[in-house]
């Protein structure tokens with residue numbers, strides 16, 4: 001006697017196959033890479049203050065970094081798709097919001113949304129959050145993490161984040 005698979009097509013059961021959505025908050029992350037030049041310099045202070053504060057990053061002739069950007073979106077998987085957020089949509093958003101304006105650019109002088117901002121890693125994660133968050137179609141932005149080098153990175157959890165309530 002043939003085994004009747006409840007979800008297989010063409011069996012006696014007239015009901016459509018159903019998926020079983022799972023409940024749970026999850027975080028998905030996309031990582032992208034870009035190169036950019038910058039200079040850390042606060043024109044409101046003296047040259048010696050700037051040299052002392054920023055060291056080599058104050059070089060008046062610029063220098064570059066190989067940045068790694070990780071962007072995480074949090075939410076419950078959509079019961080229809082199983083996705084918190086479609087990573088190909090996130091890839092497109094990061095391309096338009098961050099990579100096109102920043103990759104192979106000078107962050108001090110070529111990026112409109114960074115005008116007047118000292119492009120430290122800390123300031124960049126806040127500025128990037130502000131560019132990405134309004135463009136998300138599903139889920140909500142959880143974390144923006146930016147590596148300026150293999151050992152140094154900054155992260156931002158959004159304007160509501162307080163250090164005494166660090167999200168996991």
Ligand SMILES: [Zn+2]
Nearest residue numbers: 038057063065
């Ligand atoms: Zn630097």
